[in-house]
Amino acid sequence: MIDVRDLTHYYGPNPAVENVNFTVRRGEILGFLGPNGAGKTTTMRILTGFMPPTRGSVSLDGYDVVEKSLEVRKRVGYLPESVPLHTEMTVTGYLKYMGTLRRMNGRRIRSRVDDVIDVCRLGDYHKTLIGKLSKGFRQRVGIAQAILHEPEVLVLDEPTIGIDPIQVVETRGLIQDLGREQTVVLSSHILPEVSMICERVLIIHEGHIVAADTPNNLAQHLQGVEQLEVEIGGPPAEVLSVLRAIDGATGVTHHPRPGINAYRVQFREGLDLRDEISRTVISHDWSLLSMQVNSMSLEEIFLRLTTSETDDEDFA
Amino acid sequence: MRTIRAVAFKEIQIYFSSPVAYIVALIFMALSGFFFVRDLGNPFPEASMSNFFQGATFLLIPLAPALTMRLLAEEQKLGTIELLLTSPVRDWEVILGKYFASLVFLLFLLALTSYYVVLLLVFASPDPGPIYSGYLGLVLYGMATLAVGILTSTLTSNQIIAAVVGTGILVVLYATAFISEVVTGIWANVFTHLGFTSHFNDFDSGIIDSTHIVYFITVTALFLFLSIRALESRRWR
Numbered sequence: 001m002i003d004v005r006d007l008t009h010y011y012g013p014n015p016a017v018e019n020v021n022f023t024v025r026r027g028e029i030l031g032f033l034g035p036n037g038a039g040k041t042t043t044m045r046i047l048t049g050f051m052p053p054t055r056g057s058v059s060l061d062g063y064d065v066v067e068k069s070l071e072v073r074k075r076v077g078y079l080p081e082s083v084p085l086h087t088e089m090t091v092t093g094y095l096k097y098m099g100t101l102r103r104m105n106g107r108r109i110r111s112r113v114d115d116v117i118d119v120c121r122l123g124d125y126h127k128t129l130i131g132k133l134s135k136g137f138r139q140r141v142g143i144a145q146a147i148l149h150e151p152e153v154l155v156l157d158e159p160t161i162g163i164d165p166i167q168v169v170e171t172r173g174l175i176q177d178l179g180r181e182q183t184v185v186l187s188s189h190i191l192p193e194v195s196m197i198c199e200r201v202l203i204i205h206e207g208h209i210v211a212a213d214t215p216n217n218l219a220q221h222l223q224g225v226e227q228l229e230v231e232i233g234g235p236p237a238e239v240l241s242v243l244r245a246i247d248g249a250t251g252v253t254h255h256p257r258p259g260i261n262a263y264r265v266q267f268r269e270g271l272d273l274r275d276e277i278s279r280t281v282i283s284h285d286w287s288l289l290s291m292q293v294n295s296m297s298l299e300e301i302f303l304r305l306t307t308s309e310t311d312d313e314d315f316a
Numbered sequence: 317m318r319t320i321r322a323v324a325f326k327e328i329q330i331y332f333s334s335p336v337a338y339i340v341a342l343i344f345m346a347l348s349g350f351f352f353v354r355d356l357g358n359p360f361p362e363a364s365m366s367n368f369f370q371g372a373t374f375l376l377i378p379l380a381p382a383l384t385m386r387l388l389a390e391e392q393k394l395g396t397i398e399l400l401l402t403s404p405v406r407d408w409e410v411i412l413g414k415y416f417a418s419l420v421f422l423l424f425l426l427a428l429t430s431y432y433v434v435l436l437l438v439f440a441s442p443d444p445g446p447i448y449s450g451y452l453g454l455v456l457y458g459m460a461t462l463a464v465g466i467l468t469s470t471l472t473s474n475q476i477i478a479a480v481v482g483t484g485i486l487v488v489l490y491a492t493a494f495i496s497e498v499v500t501g502i503w504a505n506v507f508t509h510l511g512f513t514s515h516f517n518d519f520d521s522g523i524i525d526s527t528h529i530v531y532f533i534t535v536t537a538l539f540l541f542l543s544i545r546a547l548e549s550r551r552w553r
Contacts, residue, residue, distance in 0.1 A: 048402040051551050074404040084395030088330055100322035101403040145399070 001026040001153065001183045002047065006056035009042050016042040017207040019056070026152075029179040031198030032187035039207040040187040041081055044157050047185065048078045060153060074103070077151035081158045081187075083142040087131030091122055091141055094130055095148060102149040116144040119174070136163040139171070147178060154178060156186040160193060172197050228265045228293055230277060234286030236261050242284060246276055260289065319405045323413025324420070327387060331421045340382050344425055348372050352432045363440035368432055369450040369520045373512065376461045377490055381482030383421055384465030385475040387414040388547070392473035397550075407547045411540060415466050422458045426451065446522035453519020456532035457512060461486055463539035470546040486512075489535075 002024035017039035063071040099109035120140040195215035203211040251266040331337040351371025391397040436442045468482040492511030515528040
Protein backbone atom coordinates (compact mmCIF):
# COMPACT_ATOMS: atom_id res chain seq x y z
CA MET A 1 0.00 0.00 0.00
CA ILE A 2 2.73 2.42 0.98
CA ASP A 3 6.23 2.01 -0.34
CA VAL A 4 8.98 4.28 0.92
CA ARG A 5 12.41 4.06 -0.69
CA ASP A 6 15.56 5.89 0.37
CA LEU A 7 13.51 8.75 1.70
CA THR A 8 15.67 11.73 2.58
CA HIS A 9 14.55 15.21 3.47
CA TYR A 10 16.69 18.20 4.30
CA TYR A 11 15.68 21.38 6.05
CA GLY A 12 18.50 23.61 4.92
CA PRO A 13 21.73 21.68 5.42
CA ASN A 14 20.31 19.37 8.11
CA PRO A 15 18.68 16.08 7.27
CA ALA A 16 15.35 15.54 9.05
CA VAL A 17 15.11 12.01 7.69
CA GLU A 18 17.84 10.16 5.87
CA ASN A 19 17.61 7.01 3.72
CA VAL A 20 14.46 5.73 5.31
CA ASN A 21 12.97 2.57 3.79
CA PHE A 22 9.77 0.84 4.80
CA THR A 23 6.57 -0.55 3.40
CA VAL A 24 3.09 -0.68 4.84
CA ARG A 25 0.69 -3.42 3.85
CA ARG A 26 -2.96 -2.77 3.12
CA GLY A 27 -5.00 -2.83 6.32
CA GLU A 28 -1.99 -2.63 8.57
CA ILE A 29 -1.62 -0.30 11.55
CA LEU A 30 1.91 1.00 11.60
CA GLY A 31 3.31 3.08 14.42
CA PHE A 32 6.17 5.53 14.25
CA LEU A 33 7.84 5.80 17.55
CA GLY A 34 10.51 8.31 18.38
CA PRO A 35 11.36 11.32 20.48
CA ASN A 36 10.38 14.79 19.37
CA GLY A 37 12.36 15.92 16.38
CA ALA A 38 13.13 12.38 15.23
CA GLY A 39 11.62 12.97 11.79
CA LYS A 40 8.14 11.51 12.32
CA THR A 41 6.23 14.60 11.24
CA THR A 42 8.51 15.15 8.26
CA THR A 43 7.91 11.60 7.05
CA MET A 44 4.16 12.01 7.46
CA ARG A 45 4.11 15.31 5.62
CA ILE A 46 5.83 13.63 2.72
CA LEU A 47 3.44 10.66 2.81
CA THR A 48 0.46 12.98 2.60
CA GLY A 49 1.86 14.99 -0.30
CA PHE A 50 2.23 18.17 1.73
CA MET A 51 5.84 18.47 0.73
CA PRO A 52 8.09 16.52 -1.59
CA PRO A 53 11.15 14.60 -0.38
CA THR A 54 14.59 15.95 -1.13
CA ARG A 55 15.58 12.50 -2.35
CA GLY A 56 14.01 9.09 -2.62
CA SER A 57 10.53 8.05 -3.57
CA VAL A 58 7.27 7.41 -1.82
CA SER A 59 4.38 5.70 -3.50
CA LEU A 60 0.93 5.00 -2.20
CA ASP A 61 -1.26 2.43 -3.90
CA GLY A 62 1.17 2.65 -6.81
CA TYR A 63 0.90 6.43 -7.12
CA ASP A 64 4.04 8.48 -6.60
CA VAL A 65 3.48 11.28 -4.07
CA VAL A 66 5.27 13.82 -6.25
CA GLU A 67 4.21 12.76 -9.75
CA LYS A 68 0.63 11.81 -8.91
CA SER A 69 0.14 14.00 -5.89
CA LEU A 70 -3.57 14.55 -6.52
CA GLU A 71 -4.30 10.82 -6.73
CA VAL A 72 -2.39 10.27 -3.51
CA ARG A 73 -4.20 13.09 -1.74
CA LYS A 74 -7.58 11.63 -2.75
CA ARG A 75 -6.66 8.44 -0.92
CA VAL A 76 -5.24 9.88 2.26
CA GLY A 77 -6.87 11.23 5.39
CA TYR A 78 -4.51 13.26 7.51
CA LEU A 79 -4.51 14.56 11.06
CA PRO A 80 -1.57 16.95 11.53
CA GLU A 81 0.03 17.12 14.94
CA SER A 82 -1.21 20.60 15.80
CA VAL A 83 -4.79 19.77 14.69
CA PRO A 84 -5.20 22.93 12.63
CA LEU A 85 -8.90 23.74 12.22
CA HIS A 86 -10.89 26.74 11.11
CA THR A 87 -11.97 28.06 14.48
CA GLU A 88 -14.60 30.40 13.07
CA MET A 89 -16.64 27.56 11.53
CA THR A 90 -19.13 25.21 13.16
CA VAL A 91 -18.30 21.51 13.37
CA THR A 92 -20.83 20.57 10.70
CA GLY A 93 -19.94 23.53 8.49
CA TYR A 94 -16.28 22.64 8.67
CA LEU A 95 -16.85 18.97 7.90
CA LYS A 96 -19.03 19.85 4.91
CA TYR A 97 -16.32 22.20 3.69
CA MET A 98 -13.67 19.51 4.01
CA GLY A 99 -16.00 17.07 2.24
CA THR A 100 -16.27 19.37 -0.75
CA LEU A 101 -12.51 19.82 -0.82
CA ARG A 102 -12.25 16.03 -0.90
CA ARG A 103 -14.50 16.12 -3.98
CA MET A 104 -17.34 14.18 -2.39
CA ASN A 105 -20.81 14.73 -3.80
CA GLY A 106 -23.53 16.46 -1.81
CA ARG A 107 -25.47 13.38 -0.81
CA ARG A 108 -22.38 11.48 0.30
CA ILE A 109 -21.19 14.51 2.29
CA ARG A 110 -24.47 14.70 4.18
CA SER A 111 -24.54 11.03 5.09
CA ARG A 112 -20.82 10.84 5.92
CA VAL A 113 -20.89 14.00 8.06
CA ASP A 114 -23.67 12.40 10.11
CA ASP A 115 -21.65 9.19 10.31
CA VAL A 116 -18.41 10.74 11.50
CA ILE A 117 -20.18 13.01 13.98
CA ASP A 118 -21.63 9.81 15.36
CA VAL A 119 -18.39 7.82 15.30
CA CYS A 120 -16.37 10.63 16.88
CA ARG A 121 -19.14 11.38 19.37
CA LEU A 122 -19.56 15.00 18.40
CA GLY A 123 -23.35 14.84 18.37
CA ASP A 124 -23.98 17.44 21.06
CA TYR A 125 -21.55 19.88 19.53
CA HIS A 126 -22.26 19.75 15.80
CA LYS A 127 -23.54 23.32 15.77
CA THR A 128 -20.77 24.67 18.02
CA LEU A 129 -18.02 26.91 16.69
CA ILE A 130 -14.79 24.92 16.61
CA GLY A 131 -13.02 27.78 18.39
CA LYS A 132 -15.20 27.20 21.44
CA LEU A 133 -14.42 23.48 21.71
CA SER A 134 -11.94 22.04 24.19
CA LYS A 135 -8.72 20.47 23.01
CA GLY A 136 -10.13 16.97 23.26
CA PHE A 137 -13.15 17.78 21.13
CA ARG A 138 -11.00 19.56 18.56
CA GLN A 139 -8.98 16.39 18.35
CA ARG A 140 -12.18 14.51 17.58
CA VAL A 141 -13.07 17.01 14.88
CA GLY A 142 -9.56 16.53 13.48
CA ILE A 143 -10.07 12.78 13.34
CA ALA A 144 -13.58 13.25 11.94
CA GLN A 145 -12.27 15.25 8.99
CA ALA A 146 -9.49 12.73 8.41
CA ILE A 147 -11.90 9.78 8.09
CA LEU A 148 -14.71 11.75 6.42
CA HIS A 149 -13.99 10.60 2.87
CA GLU A 150 -13.25 7.01 3.92
CA PRO A 151 -9.63 7.24 2.78
CA GLU A 152 -7.66 4.10 2.10
CA VAL A 153 -4.80 5.42 4.19
CA LEU A 154 -5.08 7.32 7.44
CA VAL A 155 -2.07 9.30 8.60
CA LEU A 156 -2.37 10.43 12.20
CA ASP A 157 0.39 12.53 13.70
CA GLU A 158 0.38 12.20 17.49
CA PRO A 159 -3.37 11.48 17.63
CA THR A 160 -3.53 11.28 21.42
CA ILE A 161 -1.32 14.15 22.43
CA GLY A 162 -2.75 16.76 24.75
CA ILE A 163 -6.07 15.09 25.53
CA ASP A 164 -7.26 13.68 28.82
CA PRO A 165 -6.73 10.00 29.71
CA ILE A 166 -10.33 8.94 29.14
CA GLN A 167 -10.32 10.46 25.69
CA VAL A 168 -6.96 8.83 25.03
CA VAL A 169 -8.52 5.45 25.64
CA GLU A 170 -11.49 6.32 23.42
CA THR A 171 -9.25 7.56 20.66
CA ARG A 172 -7.11 4.43 20.75
CA GLY A 173 -10.26 2.32 20.49
CA LEU A 174 -11.42 4.41 17.56
CA ILE A 175 -8.11 4.01 15.76
CA GLN A 176 -8.18 0.25 16.28
CA ASP A 177 -11.70 0.12 14.85
CA LEU A 178 -10.63 2.14 11.84
CA GLY A 179 -7.58 -0.04 11.37
CA ARG A 180 -9.77 -3.04 10.64
CA GLU A 181 -10.60 -1.66 7.22
CA GLN A 182 -8.09 1.06 6.57
CA THR A 183 -4.35 1.31 6.48
CA VAL A 184 -3.27 3.47 9.39
CA VAL A 185 0.07 5.16 9.96
CA LEU A 186 0.34 6.91 13.28
CA SER A 187 3.10 8.47 15.27
CA SER A 188 3.61 8.74 18.95
CA HIS A 189 6.32 9.17 21.49
CA ILE A 190 4.41 7.08 24.01
CA LEU A 191 5.62 3.53 23.76
CA PRO A 192 2.81 1.57 25.46
CA GLU A 193 0.35 3.32 23.21
CA VAL A 194 2.12 2.25 20.06
CA SER A 195 2.57 -1.30 21.30
CA MET A 196 -1.11 -1.42 22.21
CA ILE A 197 -2.55 -0.18 18.93
CA CYS A 198 -0.05 -1.04 16.26
CA GLU A 199 0.67 -4.25 14.45
CA ARG A 200 4.12 -3.06 13.56
CA VAL A 201 6.39 -0.43 15.05
CA LEU A 202 9.15 1.62 13.47
CA ILE A 203 11.42 3.25 15.97
CA ILE A 204 12.82 6.34 14.38
CA HIS A 205 15.61 8.41 15.78
CA GLU A 206 17.47 11.36 14.34
CA GLY A 207 16.02 10.67 10.94
CA HIS A 208 16.94 6.99 10.85
CA ILE A 209 14.92 3.88 11.48
CA VAL A 210 16.66 2.12 14.35
CA ALA A 211 14.23 -0.76 14.78
CA ALA A 212 11.27 -2.20 12.92
CA ASP A 213 9.19 -5.11 14.14
CA THR A 214 5.93 -6.13 15.77
CA PRO A 215 5.61 -4.83 19.31
CA ASN A 216 5.89 -8.39 20.70
CA ASN A 217 8.97 -9.31 18.74
CA LEU A 218 10.52 -6.01 19.54
CA ALA A 219 9.95 -6.56 23.23
CA GLN A 220 11.25 -10.14 23.10
CA HIS A 221 14.23 -9.30 21.00
CA LEU A 222 15.09 -6.35 23.11
CA GLN A 223 14.58 -8.14 26.35
CA GLY A 224 17.73 -9.90 25.32
CA VAL A 225 19.32 -6.88 26.86
CA GLU A 226 19.55 -7.34 30.57
CA GLN A 227 20.06 -4.91 33.32
CA LEU A 228 21.43 -5.01 36.81
CA GLU A 229 20.50 -2.53 39.43
CA VAL A 230 23.33 -2.11 41.91
CA GLU A 231 23.64 0.05 44.98
CA ILE A 232 27.21 0.89 45.81
CA GLY A 233 28.71 2.97 48.59
CA GLY A 234 31.61 4.89 47.10
CA PRO A 235 32.47 8.10 45.20
CA PRO A 236 29.94 8.19 42.31
CA ALA A 237 32.27 9.53 39.65
CA GLU A 238 34.86 6.85 40.22
CA VAL A 239 32.30 4.08 40.60
CA LEU A 240 30.75 5.12 37.32
CA SER A 241 34.01 5.03 35.44
CA VAL A 242 35.03 1.70 36.96
CA LEU A 243 31.67 0.11 36.14
CA ARG A 244 31.87 1.40 32.59
CA ALA A 245 35.27 -0.20 32.23
CA ILE A 246 33.88 -3.66 32.99
CA ASP A 247 34.05 -5.89 29.96
CA GLY A 248 30.55 -6.62 28.60
CA ALA A 249 28.75 -3.65 30.13
CA THR A 250 27.02 -1.78 27.34
CA GLY A 251 25.60 1.07 29.36
CA VAL A 252 25.89 2.38 32.88
CA THR A 253 23.73 5.08 34.37
CA HIS A 254 23.73 6.70 37.81
CA HIS A 255 20.48 7.06 39.75
CA PRO A 256 21.13 8.82 43.05
CA ARG A 257 18.48 8.46 45.72
CA PRO A 258 18.54 10.02 49.17
CA GLY A 259 21.48 8.44 50.97
CA ILE A 260 22.05 5.80 48.32
CA ASN A 261 23.84 5.75 44.99
CA ALA A 262 22.18 3.30 42.63
CA TYR A 263 23.55 2.36 39.23
CA ARG A 264 22.00 0.53 36.33
CA VAL A 265 24.31 -1.64 34.33
CA GLN A 266 23.12 -2.99 31.00
CA PHE A 267 24.68 -5.95 29.29
CA ARG A 268 23.96 -8.36 26.50
CA GLU A 269 21.80 -11.41 27.14
CA GLY A 270 23.68 -14.50 28.22
CA LEU A 271 26.37 -12.68 30.10
CA ASP A 272 26.34 -12.62 33.84
CA LEU A 273 28.21 -9.68 35.24
CA ARG A 274 27.22 -10.12 38.87
CA ASP A 275 30.37 -11.91 39.86
CA GLU A 276 32.58 -9.47 38.02
CA ILE A 277 30.82 -6.44 39.52
CA SER A 278 30.87 -7.65 43.09
CA ARG A 279 34.59 -8.46 42.91
CA THR A 280 35.40 -5.13 41.31
CA VAL A 281 33.49 -3.25 43.99
CA ILE A 282 35.21 -5.12 46.81
CA SER A 283 38.63 -4.68 45.25
CA HIS A 284 38.10 -0.92 45.27
CA ASP A 285 37.16 -1.08 48.92
CA TRP A 286 33.65 0.20 48.30
CA SER A 287 30.58 -1.41 49.79
CA LEU A 288 28.12 -3.42 47.74
CA LEU A 289 24.72 -2.67 49.27
CA SER A 290 22.42 -4.50 46.88
CA MET A 291 22.31 -6.05 43.46
CA GLN A 292 19.25 -7.02 41.50
CA VAL A 293 18.59 -8.31 37.97
CA ASN A 294 16.01 -6.30 36.01
CA SER A 295 14.55 -7.06 32.67
CA MET A 296 14.33 -3.83 30.77
CA SER A 297 10.92 -2.29 30.38
CA LEU A 298 9.91 -1.23 26.91
CA GLU A 299 10.28 2.38 27.96
CA GLU A 300 13.89 1.76 28.83
CA ILE A 301 14.52 -0.11 25.62
CA PHE A 302 13.06 2.78 23.72
CA LEU A 303 15.18 5.26 25.61
CA ARG A 304 18.21 3.12 25.08
CA LEU A 305 17.61 2.75 21.37
CA THR A 306 17.16 6.42 20.95
CA THR A 307 19.82 7.68 23.29
CA SER A 308 22.79 5.35 23.00
CA GLU A 309 25.14 5.90 20.13
CA THR A 310 26.97 2.59 20.27
CA ASP A 311 24.99 -0.37 18.98
CA ASP A 312 21.87 0.94 17.36
CA GLU A 313 22.57 -1.09 14.26
CA ASP A 314 22.31 -4.34 16.18
CA PHE A 315 18.61 -3.81 16.61
CA ALA A 316 17.74 -2.51 13.19
CA MET B 317 -15.44 24.21 -9.96
CA ARG B 318 -17.07 22.90 -6.80
CA THR B 319 -13.85 23.14 -4.85
CA ILE B 320 -13.30 26.74 -5.99
CA ARG B 321 -16.84 27.51 -4.91
CA ALA B 322 -16.33 25.78 -1.57
CA VAL B 323 -13.15 27.75 -0.86
CA ALA B 324 -14.78 31.02 -1.99
CA PHE B 325 -17.99 30.39 -0.07
CA LYS B 326 -16.14 29.66 3.15
CA GLU B 327 -14.13 32.90 2.83
CA ILE B 328 -17.23 34.95 1.99
CA GLN B 329 -18.93 33.60 5.11
CA ILE B 330 -15.91 34.61 7.15
CA TYR B 331 -15.87 38.07 5.53
CA PHE B 332 -19.42 38.74 6.54
CA SER B 333 -18.96 37.39 10.05
CA SER B 334 -15.67 39.07 10.91
CA PRO B 335 -15.17 42.59 12.19
CA VAL B 336 -12.17 43.35 9.97
CA ALA B 337 -14.25 43.36 6.79
CA TYR B 338 -16.84 45.65 8.35
CA ILE B 339 -14.15 48.03 9.55
CA VAL B 340 -12.73 48.11 6.04
CA ALA B 341 -16.24 48.73 4.70
CA LEU B 342 -16.79 51.51 7.21
CA ILE B 343 -13.52 53.24 6.37
CA PHE B 344 -14.20 52.87 2.68
CA MET B 345 -17.71 54.31 2.91
CA ALA B 346 -16.72 57.18 5.19
CA LEU B 347 -13.73 58.28 3.13
CA SER B 348 -15.29 57.67 -0.28
CA GLY B 349 -18.29 59.65 0.95
CA PHE B 350 -15.92 62.44 1.81
CA PHE B 351 -14.47 62.35 -1.71
CA PHE B 352 -17.97 62.26 -3.15
CA VAL B 353 -19.21 65.41 -1.38
CA ARG B 354 -15.90 67.30 -1.55
CA ASP B 355 -16.81 69.51 -4.50
CA LEU B 356 -20.54 69.56 -3.96
CA GLY B 357 -20.19 72.64 -1.78
CA ASN B 358 -18.86 74.68 -4.71
CA PRO B 359 -21.08 77.45 -6.11
CA PHE B 360 -21.70 75.43 -9.29
CA PRO B 361 -21.16 71.77 -8.37
CA GLU B 362 -20.99 69.17 -11.10
CA ALA B 363 -23.37 66.21 -10.80
CA SER B 364 -20.66 63.59 -11.36
CA MET B 365 -19.11 60.60 -9.65
CA SER B 366 -15.64 61.56 -10.80
CA ASN B 367 -14.40 62.68 -7.41
CA PHE B 368 -15.69 59.47 -5.88
CA PHE B 369 -14.02 57.32 -8.55
CA GLN B 370 -10.68 59.07 -8.14
CA GLY B 371 -10.96 58.86 -4.38
CA ALA B 372 -11.92 55.18 -4.51
CA THR B 373 -8.84 54.24 -6.56
CA PHE B 374 -6.75 55.94 -3.92
CA LEU B 375 -8.58 54.25 -1.03
CA LEU B 376 -8.22 50.79 -2.53
CA ILE B 377 -4.44 51.01 -2.28
CA PRO B 378 -4.43 50.29 1.45
CA LEU B 379 -7.88 48.69 1.62
CA ALA B 380 -7.56 45.97 -1.04
CA PRO B 381 -4.51 44.41 0.67
CA ALA B 382 -6.36 44.75 3.99
CA LEU B 383 -9.18 42.67 2.55
CA THR B 384 -6.93 39.99 1.13
CA MET B 385 -4.21 39.86 3.81
CA ARG B 386 -5.94 37.14 5.83
CA LEU B 387 -6.83 34.83 2.97
CA LEU B 388 -3.65 32.76 2.72
CA ALA B 389 -1.45 34.22 5.45
CA GLU B 390 -3.81 33.01 8.17
CA GLU B 391 -3.97 29.48 6.77
CA GLN B 392 -0.19 29.39 6.92
CA LYS B 393 -0.11 30.84 10.42
CA LEU B 394 -2.68 28.42 11.84
CA GLY B 395 -1.36 25.46 9.89
CA THR B 396 -4.73 24.85 8.23
CA ILE B 397 -2.83 25.13 4.95
CA GLU B 398 -1.54 21.65 5.73
CA LEU B 399 -5.03 20.19 5.45
CA LEU B 400 -5.90 22.40 2.50
CA LEU B 401 -2.84 21.35 0.50
CA THR B 402 -3.19 17.69 1.41
CA SER B 403 -6.76 17.69 0.12
CA PRO B 404 -7.17 16.76 -3.53
CA VAL B 405 -7.42 20.43 -4.48
CA ARG B 406 -5.18 22.00 -7.10
CA ASP B 407 -3.19 25.05 -6.14
CA TRP B 408 -4.93 27.24 -8.72
CA GLU B 409 -8.30 26.24 -7.33
CA VAL B 410 -7.22 27.44 -3.90
CA ILE B 411 -5.98 30.78 -5.23
CA LEU B 412 -9.02 31.38 -7.45
CA GLY B 413 -11.44 30.48 -4.66
CA LYS B 414 -9.80 32.89 -2.27
CA TYR B 415 -9.61 35.56 -4.96
CA PHE B 416 -13.28 35.30 -5.91
CA ALA B 417 -14.24 35.66 -2.26
CA SER B 418 -12.35 38.94 -1.99
CA LEU B 419 -13.86 40.07 -5.29
CA VAL B 420 -17.37 39.37 -4.02
CA PHE B 421 -16.69 41.48 -0.95
CA LEU B 422 -15.33 44.30 -3.12
CA LEU B 423 -18.46 44.18 -5.31
CA PHE B 424 -20.51 44.37 -2.13
CA LEU B 425 -18.59 47.50 -1.12
CA LEU B 426 -19.10 49.07 -4.53
CA ALA B 427 -22.79 48.17 -4.43
CA LEU B 428 -23.06 50.17 -1.21
CA THR B 429 -21.74 53.23 -3.02
CA SER B 430 -24.67 53.11 -5.47
CA TYR B 431 -26.25 55.17 -2.71
CA TYR B 432 -24.22 58.14 -4.03
CA VAL B 433 -25.64 57.58 -7.50
CA VAL B 434 -29.14 57.57 -6.06
CA LEU B 435 -28.42 60.90 -4.35
CA LEU B 436 -27.22 62.39 -7.63
CA LEU B 437 -30.28 61.11 -9.47
CA VAL B 438 -32.62 62.55 -6.85
CA PHE B 439 -31.06 65.99 -6.62
CA ALA B 440 -29.66 66.48 -10.13
CA SER B 441 -29.51 64.92 -13.56
CA PRO B 442 -26.06 63.40 -13.96
CA ASP B 443 -24.72 62.06 -17.27
CA PRO B 444 -25.16 58.27 -16.90
CA GLY B 445 -22.36 57.28 -19.32
CA PRO B 446 -19.34 58.15 -17.16
CA ILE B 447 -21.05 56.54 -14.17
CA TYR B 448 -21.34 53.20 -15.97
CA SER B 449 -17.84 53.36 -17.41
CA GLY B 450 -16.45 54.63 -14.11
CA TYR B 451 -17.87 51.66 -12.21
CA LEU B 452 -16.59 49.28 -14.89
CA GLY B 453 -13.15 50.85 -14.53
CA LEU B 454 -13.34 50.67 -10.76
CA VAL B 455 -14.24 46.97 -10.82
CA LEU B 456 -11.35 46.22 -13.19
CA TYR B 457 -9.00 48.33 -11.08
CA GLY B 458 -10.24 46.57 -7.94
CA MET B 459 -9.64 43.17 -9.53
CA ALA B 460 -6.02 44.08 -10.14
CA THR B 461 -5.46 45.45 -6.62
CA LEU B 462 -6.97 42.34 -5.03
CA ALA B 463 -4.74 40.10 -7.14
CA VAL B 464 -1.69 41.96 -5.82
CA GLY B 465 -3.00 41.47 -2.28
CA ILE B 466 -3.49 37.74 -2.86
CA LEU B 467 0.12 37.40 -3.97
CA THR B 468 1.54 39.05 -0.85
CA SER B 469 -0.78 37.03 1.37
CA THR B 470 0.53 33.85 -0.24
CA LEU B 471 4.13 34.84 0.38
CA THR B 472 3.97 35.25 4.15
CA SER B 473 2.21 33.92 7.22
CA ASN B 474 2.13 37.39 8.72
CA GLN B 475 -1.00 39.31 7.78
CA ILE B 476 0.49 42.71 8.59
CA ILE B 477 3.48 42.08 6.34
CA ALA B 478 1.11 40.89 3.61
CA ALA B 479 -0.91 44.11 3.85
CA VAL B 480 2.09 46.43 4.04
CA VAL B 481 3.98 44.86 1.14
CA GLY B 482 0.76 44.69 -0.91
CA THR B 483 0.15 48.37 -0.31
CA GLY B 484 3.77 49.09 -1.26
CA ILE B 485 3.42 47.33 -4.61
CA LEU B 486 0.14 49.15 -5.28
CA VAL B 487 1.71 52.51 -4.39
CA VAL B 488 4.42 51.84 -6.95
CA LEU B 489 1.86 50.88 -9.61
CA TYR B 490 -0.20 53.95 -8.71
CA ALA B 491 2.75 56.35 -8.62
CA THR B 492 4.38 55.48 -11.94
CA ALA B 493 2.32 58.32 -13.40
CA PHE B 494 4.33 60.73 -11.26
CA ILE B 495 7.60 59.15 -12.34
CA SER B 496 6.60 59.59 -15.98
CA GLU B 497 6.33 63.33 -15.38
CA VAL B 498 9.93 63.48 -14.21
CA VAL B 499 11.61 61.31 -16.84
CA THR B 500 11.63 62.09 -20.55
CA GLY B 501 11.42 60.34 -23.89
CA ILE B 502 10.44 56.74 -24.18
CA TRP B 503 10.67 56.17 -20.43
CA ALA B 504 7.93 58.70 -19.84
CA ASN B 505 5.78 56.61 -22.13
CA VAL B 506 6.74 53.35 -20.45
CA PHE B 507 5.95 54.62 -16.98
CA THR B 508 2.68 56.17 -18.08
CA HIS B 509 1.43 52.92 -19.51
CA LEU B 510 2.88 50.70 -16.82
CA GLY B 511 0.89 52.17 -13.94
CA PHE B 512 -2.78 52.13 -13.01
CA THR B 513 -3.61 55.82 -13.25
CA SER B 514 -3.44 56.46 -16.99
CA HIS B 515 -5.52 53.36 -17.64
CA PHE B 516 -8.17 54.28 -15.14
CA ASN B 517 -8.64 57.91 -16.13
CA ASP B 518 -10.33 57.14 -19.46
CA PHE B 519 -13.02 55.12 -17.67
CA ASP B 520 -13.56 58.08 -15.39
CA SER B 521 -14.10 60.36 -18.38
CA GLY B 522 -16.65 58.00 -19.89
CA ILE B 523 -14.37 56.22 -22.36
CA ILE B 524 -14.34 52.43 -22.51
CA ASP B 525 -11.15 51.55 -24.32
CA SER B 526 -10.38 47.87 -24.80
CA THR B 527 -6.64 48.44 -24.27
CA HIS B 528 -7.38 49.53 -20.71
CA ILE B 529 -9.62 46.53 -20.13
CA VAL B 530 -6.87 44.28 -21.44
CA TYR B 531 -4.34 46.06 -19.22
CA PHE B 532 -6.23 45.48 -15.97
CA ILE B 533 -7.09 41.90 -16.85
CA THR B 534 -3.45 41.24 -17.71
CA VAL B 535 -2.23 42.67 -14.41
CA THR B 536 -4.82 40.59 -12.56
CA ALA B 537 -3.87 37.43 -14.42
CA LEU B 538 -0.17 38.05 -13.88
CA PHE B 539 -0.47 38.47 -10.12
CA LEU B 540 -2.82 35.50 -9.78
CA PHE B 541 -0.37 33.40 -11.80
CA LEU B 542 2.46 34.51 -9.52
CA SER B 543 0.31 33.64 -6.50
CA ILE B 544 -0.30 30.13 -7.80
CA ARG B 545 3.41 29.73 -8.39
CA ALA B 546 4.17 31.07 -4.92
CA LEU B 547 1.75 28.57 -3.38
CA GLU B 548 3.33 25.75 -5.37
CA SER B 549 6.78 26.82 -4.25
CA ARG B 550 5.57 26.67 -0.66
CA ARG B 551 5.65 22.91 -1.00
CA TRP B 552 9.30 23.04 -1.88
CA ARG B 553 10.41 25.36 0.86
